[in-house]
Amino acid sequence: MVSAEILERLSATLASRREADPSTSYVAKLFHKGQEAILKKVGEEALETILAAKDGDRRHLVSEVADLWFHTMVLLANEGLSAEDVLAELARREGISGIDEKASRPVKD
Template sequence: MVPEEVEILSRLSQTLKARKGASPNSSYVASLYARGVDVMARKVGEEAVETILAAKDRDHPALVREIADLWFHSLVLLVDLGGSAQEVLNELTRREGVSGHIEKAARQDAQPPQGVES
């Protein structure tokens, strides 16, 4: 990614943080925050389904738009829960060059057995 592409994620993350204390009537993002995690998570799910449908239709322009919506709403949820775009970029950097099978196995090995709380 060129710096401008990374910068937009940083700027968006900052804007989303700034909206956290805003009146729900002042912006779409502030209204999502006011409605809570369940609504935001549901919105991420809706955008994921719309992404899948655009892919199945092989509609490239729609797919790009839906992925943008998915990223946006995922970031809204992440910021609401105290995270940032930089954390996701750091995680992607950490995974770079690691086989997907190895990375997934490492995550599964780190999980406590079912029925056991950590």
């Protein structure tokens, strides 16, 4: 079984690409293009994920979610963050019902 360690290894690879040659690395090329280009890819992959979910092909859906996760990880790496930061946030939320959490928010005027 594949474990979440793949996310940590991928995060390390992404961080190492900050100094890599854009002509030999897709990730280095995205870093070189900057945040706008990365956000555009995240948006495209989110849309492709929605379309894949609607077409009912489960393997296609998994492939598109992998593209989405990968590009959101590039986005995090571009901000000096990693999958570990997101995993820590999910761990912090573990066991807290979304309904209870929402009800505990301060009331806005």
